[in-house]
Amino acid sequence: MIRRLLPLFVLCVIAFAGAQTEPVAPAVRFEPVDVIVDAGNVPLGAYQFELAVEKGEAVIVGLEGGEHAAFKEPPFYDPAALAQSRIVVAAFSTDKVLPAGATRVARLHMQVTGSADYAVKLVVATDAKGEAVKAAIRTEKPKLETK
Amino acid sequence: MAENHEQFDLPASLKGDLRRAYAAGPVPAEMDALILRPRRRLWPRGLIAAAVAAVALIGGGVYFGTMHRPVAVAYQRTGDIRDAFYLARTLERQQHVEAGWDQNADGRVDRDDVRQLAQLAVKLPAEVVR
Numbered sequence: 388m389i390r391r392l393l394p395l396f397v398l399c400v401i402a403f404a405g406a407q408t409e410p411v412a413p414a415v416r417f418e419p420v421d422v423i424v425d426a427g428n429v430p431l432g433a434y435q436f437e438l439a440v441e442k443g444e445a446v447i448v449g450l451e452g453g454e455h456a457a458f459k460e461p462p463f464y465d466p467a468a469l470a471q472s473r474i475v476v477a478a479f480s481t482d483k484v485l486p487a488g489a490t491r492v493a494r495l496h497m498q499v500t501g502s503a504d505y506a507v508k509l510v511v512a513t514d515a516k517g518e519a520v521k522a523a524i525r526t527e528k529p530k531l532e533t534k
Numbered sequence: 535m536a537e538n539h540e541q542f543d544l545p546a547s548l549k550g551d552l553r554r555a556y557a558a559g560p561v562p563a564e565m566d567a568l569i570l571r572p573r574r575r576l577w578p579r580g581l582i583a584a585a586v587a588a589v590a591l592i593g594g595g596v597y598f599g600t601m602h603r604p605v606a607v608a609y610q611r612t613g614d615i616r617d618a619f620y621l622a623r624t625l626e627r628q629q630h631v632e633a634g635w636d637q638n639a640d641g642r643v644d645r646d647d648v649r650q651l652a653q654l655a656v657k658l659p660a661e662v663v664r
Contacts, residue, residue, distance in 0.1 A: 435615040435655060463615070463652040467663045475656040477615035481626050510614055517619045 413501045417448070420497055420505055421529050422476070425489040426512050426522035431458075433479035433517065434492055435510040436524055440472035443503030447474050449496035455486035462493050475510070485515055494529075618651035 424434050440446075447469055452459045462478035476493050497503065505526050512522035544552075611617050621643070624631055631643045637650040 433615050433619040463618075463649075463656045465653070465656050465658045465663075468658050471658070471663065473658065473662055475658060477618075477652060477656050479615055479619035479622060479652075481619075481622055511612070511616060513616060513619065517616055517623060519616070 415498065415500050418497050418499050419529055420495045421491045421527040422493045422495065422507060422524065423489050423527060424492045424509065424512055424522055424524050426487070426514075426520050428487055429514050429520045429522075430485035430487045431480075431490065431492075431512060431522070432485060432515040433477070433511070433513040434522070435475065435477035435512075436492075436507055437473070437475045437510060438495065438505055438507045438526070439474075440497075441504045441506040444472075444500040445497045445503035445505075446470050446472055447495055448498045450474075450476065451494045451496075452478070453486075453490060453492040453494075455490050457482040457485050458490070458492050477510075479513075491527075613655065615652060615655045618648050618655060621651060622648045 420438075422436060422438065424431060424436070449469075450461055450464055452461050457480035458478055460478070462476045464474055464476050468474035474495070476495075478492065507524055507526050509522060509524040511519055512524075514520050609620055621631070621635055622645075625644065625648065633643070635643045635647055637647040637654075640646070
């Protein structure tokens with residue numbers, strides 16, 4: 388009796404296992420990541436940072452400038468960093484009016500599979516004369532307004 | 535007149551007494567020198583204090599001004615965005631730029647060299663680019 392039912396049992400197990408392992412594609416979405424530099428009261432003349440995907444799966448698909456007019460233009464970056472998970476970004480401004488305090492210097496557009504966390508490291512921040520200054524850096528995921 | 539003189543002449547005894555009472559010896563040489571030396575010019579104390587203060591202020595100002603005066607030091611390249619920023623600022627102020635900043639070797643130092651320096655700063659290492 389058991390010998391007769393064994394093939395049927397095996398078939399059931401295979402069918403069940405097949406149903407369970409059917410790949411479910413994780414959701415792919417796009418998210419912006421803002422990078423904020425805060426040099427306190429010192430007007431920001433230049434900055435350079437490195438951002439990397441720390442956890443999860445994400446690639447860089449685009450980049451735009453900051454919120455202040457002095458850093459509105461897209462910053463410098465290596466085009467080879469697009470479609471990668473690591474990028475070095477830098478910009479400077481010789482404008483008379485420079486941002487002070489916390490200011491968004493760049494916005495990166497990421498293609499994320501599932502979810503991702505980012506690590507950002509400030510390479511250098513300078514004042515208007517190019518002298519290195521102490522500054523803090525952080526990332527934020529902005530909530531984009533939907534119309 | 536002779537009569538008048540005789541009329542007002544003092545008695546001889548009184549003359550002798552007066553001569554003894556007001557007998558003056560010879561004036562010492564030191565006294566002569568003290569009287570005859572040119573009078574020393576005495577500066578008002580306020581003027582001296584003002585002069586001292588002026589010297590201190592001007593001297594101090596020159597000293598500290600020298601201490602904080604920026605000294606022209608050759609720029610040391612950092613390999614990051616500061617190099618491009620330095621060159622951009624130098625070009626903007628139309629200051630002399632050394633030929634060593636000619637990144638693209640086109641015989642002149644201009645905005646293209648600034649861009650090239652900035653691109654160099656953000657270039658990813660070859661091992662990172664898949």
